Amino acid sequence: MTSLEIFSRHALAAGAGLRLVSVTRPGFAGSPRRLGRTVSDTAADVIEVLERLGIDRVVTAGYSGGGPHALGLAALVPDRVSHVATFACPAPYDRTPDWFTGMANNGGGLRSAAEGRSARERYQRTAEFDPGSFTEADWEALSGSWAGIGEDAQAATAAGSASGEIDDDLAFVVPWGVDLDQITSRVSVFHAASDCLIPAHHAERLAALLPAADVRKLEASGHVAVLQQLPHWIHAVARWMPTVT
Template sequence: MVAEREIRLSDGRTLRTFDGGGTGPVVVWHHGTPHTGALIPPLLSAAADRGLRLVSYARPGYGGSPSLPGRDVASAAGDVAEVLGALGIDRFVTVGSSGGAPHALACAALLPGRVTAVATFAGLSPYGGDPGWFAGMADDRALRAATAGRAARARYAETAEFDPATFTDADWAVLSGAWAALGEDAVKAGASSPDGALDDHLAFVSPWGFDPATITVPVLLVHGADDRMVPASHADRLLTAIPGATRWLRPGDGHVSVLAAYPAVLDWLVAESSLR
């Protein structure tokens, strides 16, 4: 059973945390944009089958964690360090999906003595002003608005609607099946936590606060070849930027269906880390 609690940080903020329990190696999950941070059944079951303890938290602005305007991607490392300190956890592997992927990489870069391996699904690469960064995105309006600042991104949100064509048929198939809870959680977070997505987008198109090239632990980049939300070119950019990274490009998968590889990714994380 998942234990939920609020953890107070050294700066007075609180973060909502989710702990799947157990005594095995720890996996920290970084949720997408938008999500509440809750640990949904397919995440928990694959971890439990492998004797892993799965932990997550709601980033600022999501799921009961107060917003933190101006946060950068790197700030996730400090938040995770304090959350895991409160839970009595030292070393861990970490995985992030979509908007959670850059935050997982931040932990790998900035907590090298604690993170022993990292994997990402459908993750963005750093934005440096190159117009090509947006190429292949079915709907880039939110991120483009974010490049103009907080007020512009907030104005966009007032009339924004999700374009169903952003997801492939494979995405919709898993969202109506094994990963239905993921879609339900995204809808819940989108309605209740608008600041979370806004601040995520601002962080993605701003300096991340760390250089992915400094990551020294094993890195796995998993991406659907047919992803219309975050094109596979972002995995290519990260593969070039991170020395020694491994890429799994999955033909036929989109932004969400790529999560079918989650059990295999957990196996990779354990095999590549020193948590066995």
């Protein structure tokens, strides 16, 4: 996230009486790239950060490509995670064509990642964003409270590199290295019914793997606009959190 975006999320958490800890995945925003990283590897990085900060109990949330890593953390240390929320999160890849159904650009980077690293890097050389993959609600969010999302995406490729994005896609189409059935915390799955980047059937796929999950499909939303639910979730979490971490 941009510095402004990080500040606003910290302010949001602080206003609810919570402490926000943000961890940048390898390959993004100056964090060194780690070839071959898995969802489990990145979740383990978060655990190391929590250890160093002396934090024992957390809630965790992940947006889009951050969603699998939030779930990974909850699966690796279920005794330390009280609640997890995902927003526009992809489900684990089941190696069927249906997994890509409804994705903009015929699955784009994720479909090419399923063919291997070379194919994903080759795709990146000519990849272009399709403005039609965002809804009207998305564009409104990007021009308002979530402008930092667009700035962050531009910064990620400003130097001609999209290593973080590439490595994320590669990690999502191989086994995540975690067992989602190990999650014992509450799980909230937020997904826009009209999301064209990670279609809403991914929320249903997650629900099948997380029977106790609370799935909230949102009409008149989108891949970015779904984040409008984050402040509500944070304040709801703060009401029942036993302690501030």
